[in-house]
Every structure is written in C-alpha cells, then in structure tokens.
Amino acid sequence: MVFSALNELGDSIIAWADPDSAFGGYTKGWPLTDFASAISIAIAYFLFVVIGSRVMEKRDPIDPYPIKFLYNVSQIMLCAYMTIEAILLAYRSGYSVIPCNPYSQENPPLARLLWLFYVSKVWDFWDTIFIVLGKKWRQLSFLHVYHHLTIFMFYWLNANVLYDSDIFLTIALNGFIHTVMYTYYFICMHTKDTKTGKSLPIWWKSYLTLLQLIQFVTMMSQGTYLFTSGCDQLSVPIAKVYVGYIFSLFLLFLQFYIQSYMKPKKKKVT
Amino acid sequence: MVFSALNELGDSIIAWADPDSAFGGYTKGWPLTDFASAISIAIAYFLFVVIGSRVMEKRDPIDPYPIKFLYNVSQIMLCAYMTIEAILLAYRSGYSVIPCNPYSQENPPLARLLWLFYVSKVWDFWDTIFIVLGKKWRQLSFLHVYHHLTIFMFYWLNANVLYDSDIFLTIALNGFIHTVMYTYYFICMHTKDTKTGKSLPIWWKSYLTLLQLIQFVTMMSQGTYLFTSGCDQLSVPIAKVYVGYIFSLFLLFLQFYIQSYMKPKKKKVT
Numbered sequence: 001m002v003f004s005a006l007n008e009l010g011d012s013i014i015a016w017a018d019p020d021s022a023f024g025g026y027t028k029g030w031p032l033t034d035f036a037s038a039i040s041i042a043i044a045y046f047l048f049v050v051i052g053s054r055v056m057e058k059r060d061p062i063d064p065y066p067i068k069f070l071y072n073v074s075q076i077m078l079c080a081y082m083t084i085e086a087i088l089l090a091y092r093s094g095y096s097v098i099p100c101n102p103y104s105q106e107n108p109p110l111a112r113l114l115w116l117f118y119v120s121k122v123w124d125f126w127d128t129i130f131i132v133l134g135k136k137w138r139q140l141s142f143l144h145v146y147h148h149l150t151i152f153m154f155y156w157l158n159a160n161v162l163y164d165s166d167i168f169l170t171i172a173l174n175g176f177i178h179t180v181m182y183t184y185y186f187i188c189m190h191t192k193d194t195k196t197g198k199s200l201p202i203w204w205k206s207y208l209t210l211l212q213l214i215q216f217v218t219m220m221s222q223g224t225y226l227f228t229s230g231c232d233q234l235s236v237p238i239a240k241v242y243v244g245y246i247f248s249l250f251l252l253f254l255q256f257y258i259q260s261y262m263k264p265k266k267k268k269v270t
Numbered sequence: 271m272v273f274s275a276l277n278e279l280g281d282s283i284i285a286w287a288d289p290d291s292a293f294g295g296y297t298k299g300w301p302l303t304d305f306a307s308a309i310s311i312a313i314a315y316f317l318f319v320v321i322g323s324r325v326m327e328k329r330d331p332i333d334p335y336p337i338k339f340l341y342n343v344s345q346i347m348l349c350a351y352m353t354i355e356a357i358l359l360a361y362r363s364g365y366s367v368i369p370c371n372p373y374s375q376e377n378p379p380l381a382r383l384l385w386l387f388y389v390s391k392v393w394d395f396w397d398t399i400f401i402v403l404g405k406k407w408r409q410l411s412f413l414h415v416y417h418h419l420t421i422f423m424f425y426w427l428n429a430n431v432l433y434d435s436d437i438f439l440t441i442a443l444n445g446f447i448h449t450v451m452y453t454y455y456f457i458c459m460h461t462k463d464t465k466t467g468k469s470l471p472i473w474w475k476s477y478l479t480l481l482q483l484i485q486f487v488t489m490m491s492q493g494t495y496l497f498t499s500g501c502d503q504l505s506v507p508i509a510k511v512y513v514g515y516i517f518s519l520f521l522l523f524l525q526f527y528i529q530s531y532m533k534p535k536k537k538k539v540t
Contacts, residue, residue, distance in 0.1 A: 073449075073450070073453070076346065076350060076449075076453065077350035077353065077354060077449060078350075078354070080346060080347035080348075080350035080351055080449075081350055081351050081353075081354040081355065083347065083351075084347060084348070084351040085351065085355070179343075179346075179347060179350075180343070183343070183346065183453070183456065186453065186457070187456070187457050187460045190457050190460070190461055190470065190472055191460055191461055191470065192470075193463070193470060194470075200460065200461065200462075200463060200464075200470070202460055
C-alpha cells in the first residue's frame with residue numbers, strides 16, 4: 001500500500017525527467033531501482049544518523065577495526081574497477097569526452113555499470129556508520145550527510161532514466177576520486193605510531209579535496225555544455241538539475257577546503 | 271629475418287601446446303602476441319638487470335619518488351580492475367570454480383582480459399627498474415628476476431593458446447594478491463617518520479607472502495584436477511607445464527617465507 005504509493009511518486013519523478021519515455025525502461029525490475037526501495041534506504045540511513053548519534057552519546061566509542069580494514073580494501077577495488085570499466089566501455093562505444101554521445105535506450109552499454117555505481121552509493125553508507133560508532137562528531141557534518149543521501153537519490157534517478165552515454169564521465173571521475181580517497185583512509189590506518197600515538201602526516205591530503213573540486217568543475221562544464229549546445233540525445237531536465245546539484249556540492253566542498261587548508265591555524269597555547 | 275625465425279620458434283611452441291589447433295587463433299595479430307616481440311622484451315628486461323646493476327654499482331642510488339607514487343596507484347587500480355572483471359566475466363559466462371568450464375576458441379569472453387593481464391606483466395617490470403635504480407641489491411633476488419621473466423613468457427603462451435575458461439581463476443587470484451601487494455608498497459611510501467627516519471611496521475606484511483602461497487596451492491590444485499579428471503576442453507600440455515611451473519614459484523616463495531618470517535632473527539650487537 002505505502003510501497004505502491006511511493007512507487008507512484010517515483011513514476012511521476014521519472015515522468016518529469018523523461019516526459020517522452022525516451023531514456024528509460026531498460027533497467028526496470030532490476031534490484032533497488034524502484035523508488036520505494038530507494039527512499040526506504042534513504043530514510044533508514046537518515047534515521048540511523050539521528051537515532052545512532054543519540055544512542056552513541058552515552059556510550060563509549062566503538063572502533064570496528066577489522067570491518068573498516070576490509071571495507072576500505074573492498075572500496076579501493078570496487079572504485080578502481082568502476083573507473084577503468086567506465087573508460088573502457090566509453091572507448092569501446094566510441095564515446096568522446098565532449099558531450100552528446102549517442103544514447104541507447106534499448107541496448108545501453110553503460111547501464112549495468114551505472115547500476116553498480118548507484119548501488120555502490122549504499123556501500124558508501126558504511127562511512128557514516130563508522131563515524132557514528134566512533135563518535136567522530138566533527139566529521140558528521142551537514143556536508144557529509146547531505147552528500148551521501150542526495151548522491152544516492154540522484155543516481156536512483158539516473159539508474160532509471162539516464163543510464164547510458166555521457167554519464168560514463170561521472171563514473172570515471174568519481175570512481176577515481178573515491179579510489180584515491182579510500183586508499184587515503186586505508187593508509188591512515190597504518191600511520192599511527194604505536195609508541196607516541198601520533199599519526200604521520202600525509203602530504204597530499206589537501207590535494208584530495210582539490211581533486212574533488214576539479215571533478216565538480218569538470219562535471220558542471222560537461223552538463224552545461226550539454227544543455228547549451230542543443231543536444232537532444234539526452235534528458236535536458238536531468239542535465240539541468242545535475243548541474244545545479246553538483247554546484248551545491250562544489251560550494252560545500254569549497255567551504256570545507258577553505259576552512260581546512262586556507263585559514264591560518266590557531267596555535268595551541270602551550 | 272631474425273624476427274621471422276623467432277616467430278617460427280614461437281609457432282612451434284604453440285604447436286606443441288595445441289597440436290590440433292583447438293585452443294588458439296582468436297588473438298592472432300593482437301599487439302605483443304607474436305613471439306618475436308615477447309622474447310625481445312624478455313631479453314631487454316634481462317639485459318637491463320645485468321647491465322643496469324653494473325652501471326648503478328658506481329653511482330649514487332636514484333629514488334624516482336613521483337614515478338613510484340603514480341606507478342603504485344596505477345597498479346592498484348589495474349589489478350583491482352582485472353580481479354573484479356575476471357570474477358564478473360566468469361559469473362556472466364556461467365563458469366564454476368571447479369575446472370573444465372566450457373572453452374570458446376572463436377568467441378572467448380575472457381580473451382581480451384587475459385591479453386590485458388599478459389601485457390600487465392610488462393608493466394610489472396617497473397618493480398625491477400626501481401630496485402636497480404635504488405640499488406636495493408638484497409631485493410634483486412633470483413626469485414624476483416625468475417618470477418617476472420617467466421610469468422611474462424608463460425602468459426605470452428596463454429594469450430596465444432589458452433585465452434578463455436578456467437584461466438579466469440588465475441587472473442582473479444593473482445590480480446587480488448597484486449592489488450594488496452601494490453597497496454602495501456604504496457602504504458610503505460607513507461610510513462616513514464621524517465624525524466626519526468624509521469618506518470612504522472605493517473602488521474600484515476607476512477600475511478602477504480602467506481596469501482601468495484595459498485594462491486599457488488589453489489592454482490596447482492585447479493591445474494592438477496584439470497588433467498586428472500579427464501577434462502578435454504582445455505590444453506592438457508599447458509595444464510601440466512602450468513602446475514610444474516607454479517610449483518617452482520611455490521617453492522621459491524616458501525623458501526622466502528621461511529627465511530623472512532620463521533627463522534629466529536639475529537639480534538643486533540649493541
């Protein structure tokens with residue numbers, strides 16, 4: 001009952017993005033592509049953040065080291081796979097970096113990978129679980145929760161409506177950044193001196209955020225070019241929302257970059 | 271002239287491995303699949319080791335940090351890609367871990383990936399270049415050179431004759447171990463304390479060699495099962511040589527494992 005009402009809502013979102021049903025259908029029935037599943041996961045995630053932090057407030061922090069360890073390895077491998085596969089699929093399909101590559105509704109070479117990319121955004125939720133369990137409240141920022149939640153919902157839409165063509169660039173760029181990011185996290189698990197308890201600095205930490213900013217600019221350029229060049233091979237409403245949405249992420253990450261790396265650091269009073 | 275003579279030699283190796291021409295042909299003409307190219311690369315590699323170490327003996331060690339840095343990232347990504355792609359291709363082709371999966375000579379789902387795996391063995395040669403430039407003679411062992419050289423030549427044969435079916439397991443296993451190995455190398459680039467100059471220990475270092483040993487045992491079991499179970503879908507001569515060859519690697523790695531982790535360490539005289 002509730003599920004079918006939710007799926008109706010999902011159908012109207014899809015109809016808005018793709019009024020002529022020109023860009024969807026192929027992935028119908030694939031796991032987690034229905035709106036009811038997606039929004040349930042999103043709500044469960046949000047409730048976990050709210051309730052989980054309440055519960056943890058009164059408890060000792062938990063550090064599930066073995067799970068974190070394997071999780072980082074799994075993410076490094078998965079993200080590296082998606083990056084290279086996106087590039088190879090684009091190459092084999094004769095795509096260029098310039099937008100308006102041919103879109104295939106019925107036989108989309110990218111659909112399977114895009115679906116995996118979408119589902120990998122659920123796997124990313126472990127980041128938040130570790131933060132809440134470890135009581136690292138400083139990391140549980142608006143940026144963090146907003147980013148995880150909205151990326152997931154945005155790719156629910158993509159998995160339903162725009163599962164081919166230019167979207168390969170997003171997977172390649174984002175997959176690459178995530179590979180580097182999880183490699184960074186994994187390295188951090190090895191740089192703590194057991195005697196002094198101090199972590200060694202990693203010189204390229206700030207470059208990671210910089211890479212993310214460059215990624216967003218590239219994505220926005222691609223999206224803007226798409227709907228200004230008169231390309232009608234792809235869903236224009238989605239391209240527009242995509243650019244606006246990526247811009248919101250760009251601003252939040254820029255704010256983070258400035259706060260973390262450009263403001264003079266307060267010296268500790270000794 | 272020399273090249274065609276070499277290629278004739280290559281053809282007779284292929285004819286030995288596949289007398290009925292039942293397992294080859296699809297990859298003919300692909301880059302580096304001819305014997306002349308492969309053996310030239312192998313000889314160049316060997317000459318580099320011999321001449322390179324002579325040249326470096328009288329010079330200061332060189333540490334090409336930026337190249338090493340990017341190289342490790344490239345290997346982590348490439349190996350992770352090959353691992354996951356091998357598993358996905360096997361899954362989509364309906365393969366099982368038990369040997370004697372159907373072999374396709376004309377339309378082999380695995381051929382392209384196997385070719386990439388073969389070529390990636392050239393990319394592995396950078397390991398040796400870094401060792402010679404850095405004058406880390408202790409690492410320039412017989413095991414190291416033998417391993418790099420023979421693996422490359424063995425997969426030249428596979429790229430020509432046995433490019434489908436059960437070989438997926440080798441790519442998945444070896445790709446995974448190499449992902450972990452290059453991640454280990456990359457982590458090591460971040461664990462040196464700039465003040466004390468000491469590297470932090472990585473607790474799972476010895477497990478890496480153990481993983482490699484388990485990998486070899488799995489490979490030998492698969493190969494042995496193949497030619498004892500009466501499977502005629504695959505080249506039996508190659509399977510036999512494969513098991514013998516992997517056994518030689520197993521012994522060398524076992525020796526390394528015992529020497530490195532099981533012998534009592536000599537205490538430094540203080």
